[in-house]
Amino acid sequence: MEQTKDITIYDIAKAVDLSPATVSRALKDHPAISKKTKDKVTKLAAELGYRANNFASNLRMQRTHTIGIMVHELNSNFITSVIAGIESVTTAAQYDLIIAHSSESYIKEAANARNLFHKRVDGLIASLAYDTTDFTHFTPFERKGIPVIYFDRVETGIAGTKVVIDNEEAGFKAVEHLLQQGCKRIAHVTGNLKRNVYADRLKGHQRALAAAGINWNQSLLMENDLSEQASIDAAHAIAAMQPMPDAAFVTNDFCAAICMQTLKEKGIRIPQDIAFVGFNNDSVAKIVEPGLTTIHYAGFEMGKIVGKNMIDRLLHPGQSPIDTTITLQSDLIVRGSSLKKMV
Structure with missing residues (x-):
């Protein structure tokens, strides 16, 4: 044609x-x-x-009115709510979004960063992939004076505004609740401990144990990629422990739900035999039986704060602090999976 x-x-x-x-x-x-x-x-x-031809017009003005967003996954209520919060602010400021996801791969994250840089985004928002340890793909943005804001999964050693929750305090709340239910042998199932979110949640777990006079037991730590198969494997490992833990703090709701289901198929009762607390308050936490006690943190609110900081940086360059951390609080949502004293 x-x-x-x-x-x-x-x-x-x-x-x-x-x-x-x-x-x-x-x-x-x-x-x-x-x-x-x-x-x-x-x-x-x-x-x-x-x-x-907005593209040509924007190039003449040295601005594209686009903001790049790099996330590690898209099948998460938390991530989609953060993006919605960002969009509520950026749309009002007449900026478009280009969204890329790394599928938890550093290689793909670095490729996405290069692609967004060459698309001449005015700003970049990023949540780091599971295995990212090299951050040089952000250097071109820094050299060009393009603002970069990190959220949730961040790296303290690199420049840029960071918006996070107090993961250590959230981990403390989760384990303190399990201790209040009479649990003492609490397994910890988590992602890559090189990522701030998982490392800090473990610190909170350990701090809660110390406050209760209980020593940390390294054999109860399971670090994996939080995939479905890894969650099944974690459940089998928990069931094989002698004695079996009386609780598990799992730092991802999907992983917690799979662990619970796998243990139930073995005839292990929840919470009678083992209590569970997850993290994120994803939809699965309300669907699984019993309902999953979890940590809720407001993704939409986080997104709005990220979006507002980005627009402030774009509209008023040089007036906002470049290297600062904004910390949000979280809440423990109690459901049946952890209530040993109620059964």
């Missing part, structure tokens, strides 16, 4: 016998142009299938 030539403002100007400058102003709803002229121009533009 033969492609038709793109319609330009010069084509419209010739058809309505106006200057290209007048047509351009009319299409931008400029107050100096009469309503009659605007209506005439916009009607013809629609009939001819005119498309504004």
Whole structure:
């Protein structure tokens, strides 16, 4: 099929016998142009299938009005709620979003960063992949003065604004609750401890034990990739322990739900034989039986804070602190999976 030539403002100007400058102003709803002229121009533009070349216009202004977002996954209520929070702010400021996800791969994350850099995004928002230990793919943004804001999964050693929750305090709350239920031998199932979120949740677990006068038992720590198979394997490992733990703090709701289901299939009762606390308050926490006690932190609120900080950096360069950490609080949502004293 033969492609038709793109319609330009010069084509419209010739058809309505106006200057290209007048047509351009009319299409931008400029107050100096009469309503009659605007209506005439916009009607013809629609009939001819005119498309504004925003990309070329933005490049002339050295700005694309786009913000890149890099996340480690998309099948998470938390991540989607963060993106929704970001979008609620950026849309109001007339910025578009380009979303890329790494599928928990450093290699893909680095490729996404290069791609977004070459797409000339005005700013970058990122939550780090599971295995990211090299951060040089963010260097081009820093050199160009492109603001970078990290959320949730961050690295303290690199420059940029960071928006996080107090993961250590959240871990403390989770384990303190299990201790209050009479649990003493508490397994810890977690992701890569090189990531701040998992390392800090473990610190909270250990602090809660210390406060209760209980020594940390390294044999109860299981570090994996939190996938379905890893969750099944963790459940089998828990069931094989002698004695079996009387509770488990699992730092991801999906992993906790799979662990619970696998143990139930072995005839192990929850919470009577082993109590569970998860993390994130994903939808699965409400669906699994019994309901999963978990840590809730407001993704939408985090997204709004991330978005506002990014827009502030873009609209008022040099006025906002570049290297700062904003810490949000979280809540323990208690459901049946942890209530040993109620059964």
